[in-house]
Amino acid sequence: MPAEPDVVTALVARLRPDQVLRGEGERDAYAHDDAEWAEFHRPIAVVLAETTGEVAATVRLAAEHGVSVVPRGAGTGLSGGANALRNAIVLSLERMTRVIEIDAAERFVVAEAGVINDDLRTAVAAHGLWYPPDPASYRISTIGGNAATNAGGICCVKYGVTRDYVLGMTVVLADGEIVHLGRRTAKGATGYDLTALLVGSEGTLGVITELTLKLLPLGGREERAIVGSFGSLEDAGAAVAAISAAGIVPSALELIDETCLRAVDDWQGLGLPHGAAALLLSTVDEVGDVGAGHAASIALLMAEAGALGVEQAAVAEEIERLFLARRLAYPALERLGPVLTEDICVPRTAVPEMLGRIRDTARAHDVVIATIAHAGDGNLHPLIIAPEGDDAAKARAKRAFDRIVDDCRALGGTVTGEHGVGLLKLPGARIELGDRVLAMHRDIKAAVDPRGTLNPGKAF
Amino acid sequence: MPAEPDVVTALVARLRPDQVLRGEGERDAYAHDDAEWAEFHRPIAVVLAETTGEVAATVRLAAEHGVSVVPRGAGTGLSGGANALRNAIVLSLERMTRVIEIDAAERFVVAEAGVINDDLRTAVAAHGLWYPPDPASYRISTIGGNAATNAGGICCVKYGVTRDYVLGMTVVLADGEIVHLGRRTAKGATGYDLTALLVGSEGTLGVITELTLKLLPLGGREERAIVGSFGSLEDAGAAVAAISAAGIVPSALELIDETCLRAVDDWQGLGLPHGAAALLLSTVDEVGDVGAGHAASIALLMAEAGALGVEQAAVAEEIERLFLARRLAYPALERLGPVLTEDICVPRTAVPEMLGRIRDTARAHDVVIATIAHAGDGNLHPLIIAPEGDDAAKARAKRAFDRIVDDCRALGGTVTGEHGVGLLKLPGARIELGDRVLAMHRDIKAAVDPRGTLNPGKAF
Numbered sequence: 001m002p003a004e005p006d007v008v009t010a011l012v013a014r015l016r017p018d019q020v021l022r023g024e025g026e027r028d029a030y031a032h033d034d035a036e037w038a039e040f041h042r043p044i045a046v047v048l049a050e051t052t053g054e055v056a057a058t059v060r061l062a063a064e065h066g067v068s069v070v071p072r073g074a075g076t077g078l079s080g081g082a083n084a085l086r087n088a089i090v091l092s093l094e095r096m097t098r099v100i101e102i103d104a105a106e107r108f109v110v111a112e113a114g115v116i117n118d119d120l121r122t123a124v125a126a127h128g129l130w131y132p133p134d135p136a137s138y139r140i141s142t143i144g145g146n147a148a149t150n151a152g153g154i155c156c157v158k159y160g161v162t163r164d165y166v167l168g169m170t171v172v173l174a175d176g177e178i179v180h181l182g183r184r185t186a187k188g189a190t191g192y193d194l195t196a197l198l199v200g201s202e203g204t205l206g207v208i209t210e211l212t213l214k215l216l217p218l219g220g221r222e223e224r225a226i227v228g229s230f231g232s233l234e235d236a237g238a239a240v241a242a243i244s245a246a247g248i249v250p251s252a253l254e255l256i257d258e259t260c261l262r263a264v265d266d267w268q269g270l271g272l273p274h275g276a277a278a279l280l281l282s283t284v285d286e287v288g289d290v291g292a293g294h295a296a297s298i299a300l301l302m303a304e305a306g307a308l309g310v311e312q313a314a315v316a317e318e319i320e321r322l323f324l325a326r327r328l329a330y331p332a333l334e335r336l337g338p339v340l341t342e343d344i345c346v347p348r349t350a351v352p353e354m355l356g357r358i359r360d361t362a363r364a365h366d367v368v369i370a371t372i373a374h375a376g377d378g379n380l381h382p383l384i385i386a387p388e389g390d391d392a393a394k395a396r397a398k399r400a401f402d403r404i405v406d407d408c409r410a411l412g413g414t415v416t417g418e419h420g421v422g423l424l425k426l427p428g429a430r431i432e433l434g435d436r437v438l439a440m441h442r443d444i445k446a447a448v449d450p451r452g453t454l455n456p457g458k459a460f
Numbered sequence: 461m462p463a464e465p466d467v468v469t470a471l472v473a474r475l476r477p478d479q480v481l482r483g484e485g486e487r488d489a490y491a492h493d494d495a496e497w498a499e500f501h502r503p504i505a506v507v508l509a510e511t512t513g514e515v516a517a518t519v520r521l522a523a524e525h526g527v528s529v530v531p532r533g534a535g536t537g538l539s540g541g542a543n544a545l546r547n548a549i550v551l552s553l554e555r556m557t558r559v560i561e562i563d564a565a566e567r568f569v570v571a572e573a574g575v576i577n578d579d580l581r582t583a584v585a586a587h588g589l590w591y592p593p594d595p596a597s598y599r600i601s602t603i604g605g606n607a608a609t610n611a612g613g614i615c616c617v618k619y620g621v622t623r624d625y626v627l628g629m630t631v632v633l634a635d636g637e638i639v640h641l642g643r644r645t646a647k648g649a650t651g652y653d654l655t656a657l658l659v660g661s662e663g664t665l666g667v668i669t670e671l672t673l674k675l676l677p678l679g680g681r682e683e684r685a686i687v688g689s690f691g692s693l694e695d696a697g698a699a700v701a702a703i704s705a706a707g708i709v710p711s712a713l714e715l716i717d718e719t720c721l722r723a724v725d726d727w728q729g730l731g732l733p734h735g736a737a738a739l740l741l742s743t744v745d746e747v748g749d750v751g752a753g754h755a756a757s758i759a760l761l762m763a764e765a766g767a768l769g770v771e772q773a774a775v776a777e778e779i780e781r782l783f784l785a786r787r788l789a790y791p792a793l794e795r796l797g798p799v800l801t802e803d804i805c806v807p808r809t810a811v812p813e814m815l816g817r818i819r820d821t822a823r824a825h826d827v828v829i830a831t832i833a834h835a836g837d838g839n840l841h842p843l844i845i846a847p848e849g850d851d852a853a854k855a856r857a858k859r860a861f862d863r864i865v866d867d868c869r870a871l872g873g874t875v876t877g878e879h880g881v882g883l884l885k886l887p888g889a890r891i892e893l894g895d896r897v898l899a900m901h902r903d904i905k906a907a908v909d910p911r912g913t914l915n916p917g918k919a920f
Contacts, residue, residue: 105701105704152647187839189612191920193623196656197653247588290748378647440908
């Protein structure tokens with residue numbers, strides 16, 4: 001048995017033994033996030049920190065021993081941002097689950113980074129408050145991971161992304177020092193917005209241990225759903241454009257394509273529309289006549305764009321039924337084999353063209369690609385599926401992934417809409433940013449983390 | 461006559477002669493922004509750039525000659541961010557006024573930095589689009605200056621500040637290189653959010669020459685005003701808290717105090733309520749029954765908080781009449797002498813306490829202080845007035861300014877809500893940020909501008 005690395009001995013001495021996972025199986029369980037298609041290695045150890053002080057101690061010890069630190073929330077990331085590379089400790093914040101303060105008058109919450117997004121929603125709802133960011137993983141992902149990746153979600157088309165709700169944070173810097181960034185007040189313009197810089201920096205500039213998050217009033221919204229099925233992607237795209245042109249800002253505007261529909265129907269037999277190339281699922285949330293008017297307008301615009309059928313609902317259970325296909329799409333597709341999740345964002349008007357190109361890519365590379373899209377934002381998730389154990393298919397899937405990124409760039413898009421760069425999007429991100437902006441990233445990283453302790457090799 | 465500095469000769473050779481102002485009077489006209497209370501010096505020259513290329517050439521020449529560059533929009537800043545310090549060129553972008561592209565489908569506009577905020581609004585309104593950020597200076601300030609200072613305004617209580625609308629930008633870096641930051645798509649998570657870092661960095665990290673700004677649909681809003689007069693600041697504060705607690709998000713929630721009221725009435729004789737300690741001015745903008753309901757609720761909550769009187773209006777001219785006192789407050793106070801404009805942001809619930817402390821400060825330092833507040837955000841502008849030519853009063857005003865900053869900090873506030881740090885808020889900002897976060901600022905500044913060419917000595 002090889003001798004234990006010094007850094008592990010030091011960590012065990014500083015923390016409780018149960019906070020430092022050393023077994024191979026335990027370490028493997030933390031070797032990667034949900035992007036197992038990307039590179040990963042067995043970490044030296046896994047630290048389960050319980051306080052900001054313990055995070056600081058871990059970072060300090062790692063820096064002293066020349067070992068890198070990969071911060072991790074729930075490990076639900078889809079780009080490999082929390083994958084362990086060589087010579088790394090994984091630092092999990094999953095035990096930091098305290099909601100510290102809820103201020104209903106100022107409408108903010110202070111919570112530790114390991115709080116699950118949905119638990120935060122529940123906690124603030126009890127005070128009549130609402131935390132909008134709703135990544136698909138909201139039931140299992142942490143607010144710290146959401147902030148580190150600037151997670152999006154379904155309601156961002158109207159309510160914005162995680163960055164729009166982060167007022168301030170407690171951060172452990174690369175030398176183990178603890179700082180507080182941002183503010184608690186509604187507005188503020190003191191110094192650089194380092195809070196905004198840290199959000200989405202994927203753990204490369206600091207480890208976020210606490211967040212002060214802005215909240216909205218919980219009430220004052222009334223949900224209505226409008227779902228249309230379309231015979232072609234072009235018709236669905238025309239409906240999206242028409243809704244936007246009408247000046248309506250829906251609270252959700254999602255699209256799922258034929259492959260998703262078939263996978264869900266094969267699995268659950270929901271009797272989804274046959275022959276539909278896409279389902280467009282929208283909600284509006286204005287109350288009373290205004291909401292009813294918007295819902296009616298959207299239904300009309302869908303019909304005018306050539307919808308095969310349009311359904312509406314204003315009761316929670318009915319809305320849930322209409323959105324069931326959307327909710328089941330990902331698990332339905334996962335049944336078909338390992339899913340490589342793509343994440344691109346194109347101009348809204350380029351959505352039909354991009355969907356057509358994705359279809360061509362699937363054919364050209366002989367892979368199954370099903371697409372879920374936050375259509376109202378132009379944010380597409382082509383899900384590339386390779387049958388289990390088929391390495392040739394896996395290689396083709398990776399090539400399809402790269403081609404989709406190229407097509408997205410060609411249409412004026414960005415290589416990641418909401419999942420972050422991690423490892424999977426490094427090549428595309430480098431092209432998108434260009435040499436000089438990449439150099440700015442390196443310079444800022446070197447200024448804040450000169451030894452390269454924090455999640456090196458990720459994000460840019 | 462002293463020989464012309466080399467850098468000026470080089471600038472004249474590179475640009476047209478009329479783009480380089482060299483006369484003493486011309487240079488003095490550009491020596492400071494609206495914060496003439498802060499330090500300023502006569503600049504070496506003033507450059508009136510007309511293209512991004514000319515901005516780049518100017519920065520490059522300045523760097524080569526060891527001269528610093530002070531970027532300037534319309535010079536309406538209130539913290540001295542555009543004041544020239546020693547050995548500086550002022551680089552004005554006022555001639556860069558092109559609106560380059562308006563995309564109604566994607567809802568963004570691309571415009572040069574020198575476009576006046578109000579001109580941008582007019583240009584996008586013609587396409588059914590709305591640019592919300594509305595600093596008080598919107599008729600005269602530029603979008604470049606708004607972005608460099610992360611300007612706020614009246615509607616931020618509901619619609620956010622400038623940063624919330626900046627999708628991307630063209631920036632000239634300290635070595636004269638031109639880069640594009642950000643994106644045009646609705647979402648994006650590629651690399652660090654350098655766009656958000658540049659917004660509010662007061663020209664210290666780069667010169668913003670073009671902006672891509674997010675827009676909202678113009679329609680779908682219906683304005684209603686509710687104005688209450690209060691016998692005490694406490695009652696007005698209770699009304700603000702009650703409106704917030706009711707889950708209503710007004711599109712404006714402004715407060716003006718007794719001193720403002722008196723100054724306006726003495727000047728214009730509007731017959732404003734006598735004996736009122738404060739006027740609370742709010743608007744809501746939801747359409748139909750919802751808006752009417754919110755307006756009625758606000759009126760009721762004001763009455764319950766002890767308002768002496770409440771007026772409502774739903775017609776544009778009537779709304780304008782109700783808000784006239786707010787609009788005239790600043791010019792009315794300027795008639796009384798030079799105004800030192802303070803800008804602090806405290807928790808909403810601390811507004812009455814802060815207003816009381818400001819009143820005490822005015823007494824203790826024997827100065828006139830009138831307060832305008834974006835009460836819904838806790839953002840206060842105490843306006844400290846010293847009679848023209850009274851140097852002792854001016855010194856007392858400066859001491860009052862510092863005491864207000866101290867009180868704001870003591871109440872958990874931030875030393876600048878929306879005007880930026882510039883020069884006037886440097887001492888307060890340094891305390892608020894703390895040594896380690898200040899060091900982060902210095903490190904990032906040194907990484908991006910190693911020679912300290914861009915607006916050195918400002919912002920932090």
